[in-house]
Amino acid sequence: MxxxxxxxxxxxxxxxxGTEEPSEPERPExxxxxxxxxxxxxxxxxxxxxxxxxxxxxxxxxxxxFVLQPFRIPSGSMENGLRVGDRxxxxxxxxRFGARPQRGDIVVFDGTGYxxxxxxxxxxxxxGGDHVVCCDSEGRIEVNDRPVDESAFLYPGxxxxxxxxxxxxxxxxxxVLGDHRSDSSDxxxxxxxxxxxxxxxxxxxxxxxxxxWPFGHATRLERPGAYARVxxxxxxxxxxxxxxxxxxxx
Numbered sequence: 001m002x003x004x005x006x007x008x009x010x011x012x013x014x015x016x017x018g019t020e021e022p023s024e025p026e027r028p029e030x031x032x033x034x035x036x037x038x039x040x041x042x043x044x045x046x047x048x049x050x051x052x053x054x055x056x057x058x059x060x061x062x063x064x065x066f067v068l069q070p071f072r073i074p075s076g077s078m079e080n081g082l083r084v085g086d087r088x089x090x091x092x093x094x095x096r097f098g099a100r101p102q103r104g105d106i107v108v109f110d111g112t113g114y115x116x117x118x119x120x121x122x123x124x125x126x127x128g129g130d131h132v133v134c135c136d137s138e139g140r141i142e143v144n145d146r147p148v149d150e151s152a153f154l155y156p157g158x159x160x161x162x163x164x165x166x167x168x169x170x171x172x173x174x175x176v177l178g179d180h181r182s183d184s185s186d187x188x189x190x191x192x193x194x195x196x197x198x199x200x201x202x203x204x205x206x207x208x209x210x211x212x213w214p215f216g217h218a219t220r221l222e223r224p225g226a227y228a229r230v231x232x233x234x235x236x237x238x239x240x241x242x243x244x245x246x247x248x249x250x
Contacts, residue, residue, distance in 0.1 A: 068092065069205070070212065071108055071121065077178035077185070078106070078121060079155050081221070087213035088121070088221070094207035101174055101201060103127060103143065104227035106208040109176075109199050115190065121208060122186055123153070126175035128201075129233030131168050134161045134188075143230045152224055155180040163188045173198035 073086040082088065090108050101107055101124050111120040126132040126143055133142045140147040141160045150160055158181045165188060169175045176199055178184025190197035211219050 071119070071208070073121065076183050077180050078123070079180040079183070081153055081179055082106075082121070082208075082211070083217065085214075086211050086217060088208040089210040089212050090206040091209050092206040094209070095201070095204055101127060101204060101207070102223065102227070103130075103230055104223040106221055107174070107176070107204050108206055108208060109174075109204045111199070111203070114193070114195050114197075114199055114203070115185065119205065122176035122178055122184070124174050125177050125187075126167075126169040127233075128169055128171035128173060130175065130230075131166075131233065132175050133166045134164050135159075143227075144233055146230045148230065149226045150224075152226065153179050155182070158182050161188060165191060167191065167196065167198075169198055170196075172201050174201060174204070 069090045069092055070087050071090055073082045073084055073088065076084055088106075088108075095101055103124055103126065105124045106121065107124055108119055108121045111118065125141065125148075131142075131144050136142050136147050138147070139159055141150065142148070154160065161177075161181055167175065173195070175187045175197070177186045177188065187197035187199070208221055210221060211217055
């Protein structure tokens, strides 16, 4: 079976043509704010309508450039939660201003030099300092000696992994897995590569917060509660040697 996850393609589809902005209270000083628009409206084809549309389009472009960005899901590596063709909205400011990725977050990152060329989307299983092991006696992944119940998002019929590993995530890096473990190329497949399959936090583009298309599948992407019970990492833990993969692909 071809288990390579395809890079997440940056969305180049036409941006939404407009959204309604909240109205400002009517006040004398507020009228002067739009004096520039009143001055140029007579000279622009379409008048006020064209000026308003161009202003709104400019605001949307700024938003999609610096705050939010849509991405298309090209493969089944994150099924069933994210399906081929879904469009997700990524918050590009989620990990700015001191915030860091957390276990359970779905992130889009630049995998160039780590996974391949292009952008990828995976779930964060371990953050800096975490001891991540597969698997315990019941076949569950353990993080900091606590088993994680992944049944709420794991692809039906998949085991948490058929590839065994025992790693400590370096500070500033992430251990990431696809929800469709039998159809995902992720940190498990690159344990022996430069970086050990761990993605630098600096390469994270943002956190996927919403499925916005198709409308029938639109929903907010919540962080699973299973990770809330994982204890903090023991900072004095020594990194474990990544073993060779055992068994089939997981």
